[in-house]
Amino acid sequence: MKRLETQKRELLFAGTVFPAHPLCLNEDRLLDENGQRLLTNYYIESGAGGVAVGVHSTQFEIRLPQYDLFERLLKISAEEIDKAKLTRPFIRIAGIVGSTEQAIAEAKLAIAYGYDMGLLSMGGLQELTENEILRRTEAVAQIIPVFGFYLQPSVGGRIFSYDFWTKFVNIENVEAIKCASFNRYQTLDVVRAIANSPRGEQIALYTGNDDNIVADLLSIYRFEVNGSAKEVQFRGGLLGHWAVWTSKAVELLQLVKEFKMQPTPEKWRHLQIVGSQTTDANAALFDVANDFEGCIPGIHEVLVRQGLMKGVWCLNPHEVLSDGQSGELTRIHNDYPLLHDDDFVREFLERYESQS
Template sequence: MKRLHPELKERLQEGLVLPAHPLALTEDRQLDEQRQRLLTNYYIQSGAGGIAVAVHSTQFEIREPQYNLLEPVLRIAAEEIDKAKLGNRFLKIAGICGPTEQAVKEAELASSLGYDIGLLSMGGLQNWTEEAILARVRAVAAVMPVFGFYLQPSVGGRIFSYSFWQAFVEIDNVEAIKCASFNRYQTLDVMRAVANSSRRDQIAMYTGNDDNILADLLTDYNFTVDGTPVTVTFKGGLLGHWAVWTAKAVALMDEIKAYRKNPAVETLNSLLAKGVHVTDSNAAFFDPANHFHGCIPGIHEVLRKQGLLKGIWCLNPKEVLSPGQQAEIDRVHADYPELNDDDFVASFLQQMENEDKL
């Protein structure tokens, strides 16, 4: 059983910006290895605390036999991180999905490539009992540390009971949970389960609620457990939204950490107001108006506009921007200039060109 390095465990608890890594493709929908490596280096130099690879933003189709891209995509990211000589300062997260046998094999592959923790999706298991899913979690946790994942139903997830999360948080080698339920009631279930757990000090909660990022990070979840007050907070975020404008996301996370140390009403109000702008931007990128159909092309379009990707192509040719989505992306870019990191990206791309990596 692989364990999480103590330094990485400490970093997780401090709070990290963890972008969900996209997939760079050429116009004929083949892997663009140069741009894939470029993206990884962008996240490293942006100041992110790690990346999540082979997740929804990387396109689940990479696992299909006709593409066979799971191993190359995981390996390329690991190679670039190793080249950067970041030691135990940068968290390598591998997306893991599928039935138990597939999930265990993916965990073994990720572990062999040097990944620190597996983000275990529970999507596509609608007909499974909660106990069967918990058994699957235990099987993966026997291979490598687990980053739990509460995925919203609109993109293939399902709703779990409070008792499910009570059992989940007690599983040895579960180190963190990404809550991406996009629902306050279901978010509360997970936070309450953590508060009532014997492992509450070992579980790092991360928001995946791209519609509520700042509010999640600024909220204290207070509970009474056996007559004693217990507070649970989101430490950081593992977000598809943070795959774009990442340098500014890191700066925003620093602002939130500073506020946590020295709370002030004026600062809180300012951050909450900025949170509304972040959510508005996310609506443009993720396309909830069309049931999130354009969420991956939307991320690609922001990266394309900045020059980090050559196009917005997806493995599935039907995954394209929704009608009106391009205009929405242009609108939020113009309305919230303080949120984009265009200047950073321009400097980064110039540096890469000078080093003959672009």
Template structure:
């Protein structure tokens, strides 16, 4: 079983910016290796604390046999990080998808290319019971540290019960959870499950709620547990939104950390106004993404 390096564990829990790495293509839809490498270097130079590769913004289709780019994109990003010879912690996170056997095969490739964590997608498992999904998570966590992923139903995820998250957070080698439910009640389920868990100090929460980034990062959740108040917070974000304007995202997270340390009301007011602007910009990103996907589907039909 691969464990997360202690310095990377501290880095993850200190809170950092993790962009979801896009896929660079030529007009004929073949991979643009030069620009793919440049994207990785962009995130390094922007001050990000890691990258997530082979996730939604890298396109799930890279796994299709006729495309077969899964290992290629993992290898390219890993090579660029190694070449950078960074003197600071930097997380390499590989997207892991599919039924258990596929997920384990992807884990093997991620470990081969020295990835630290697997971001385990819950998408595409409609018809699976919660217990089956938990068994799949245990199998993957037996090989690599797991970054859980609560994916919104509108893009292929499903709604999980509070009892599911109670069991999920107790799985050894689950080191973080990305909450991208786009739903405050479902977000609360995950936070409450961690607060009541024996592993509450072992799991870092990261926001994937692109519609609520700043407020997620500003908020401290409080839960009564055994006559005590347990506080849980989002440490950072793992976001497709942060694939652009990444240096500004790094500055924003630093500003939020300063606010949480000092609790200045003037800063709070400015951040809440900025929260609306960030959500507004995300709407523009989504429109561009939808336009791209429509064009891509038309291209595939032609």
């Protein structure tokens, strides 16, 4: 059983930014390896505390036999992280999906490439009972530290009971949970389960609620547990949204931490404004108007405009920007200059290209 290293656990609990790594393709829809390496370096340079590879933003089709890209992508990002020779902790997270057998195989592969945690998807398992999913989690946790994942039903997830989460948080080697239920009631189920668990202090809560990013980071939940008050907070985020404008996401999380340490009305007002702007930006990025149909191409389009990707191509040729989405991306870019990191990206690309 692999355990999370002390420094990395400290980073996880201090709170950090985890971008969900996209997939770079060329016009023939083949892997653009140089582009993939560039993106990993962008996330490192942006100050992210880690990166998640092989997740939804990386496109689940990478696992299909005709593409067979999962292992290759794990390897590419691992090599770039190694090359960076970082003196700070950087957490490598591998997406893990599928049946228990597949999830175990992917966890072992992640370990082989030096990954620290597995973001364990519970999507696409509608035929399994909650107890069967718990047993699957236990099996994966015997191999790699687990980053749990509550995924909203509209993109393939399912709703779990509070009882499920009370059992989930008590599984040894579950180190974190990404809550992406996009629902306040279901989010509360996870938070309350953590608060009431004897392992609560050992589980870091991360937001994946792209509709509520800043509000989640600011929230403090308090429960009465065995006669005393127990507080739970979101530590950071693991987000497809943070695959773009990543250096600004790092700044945002730092602002939230500073506000919590020393709150002022001015800081509160600023974070409220940035929070609503972030949600509006996410609506364009994730194509909410069309039930998330263009969420991955939306991420790509922003990266293309910055020069970090060559095109919006996805493995599925039908996965394209929706009508009007490009205009919405232009709008939020122009309306919210505090959110984007164009200047940072220009400087990064100049450095990166001069070193290549």
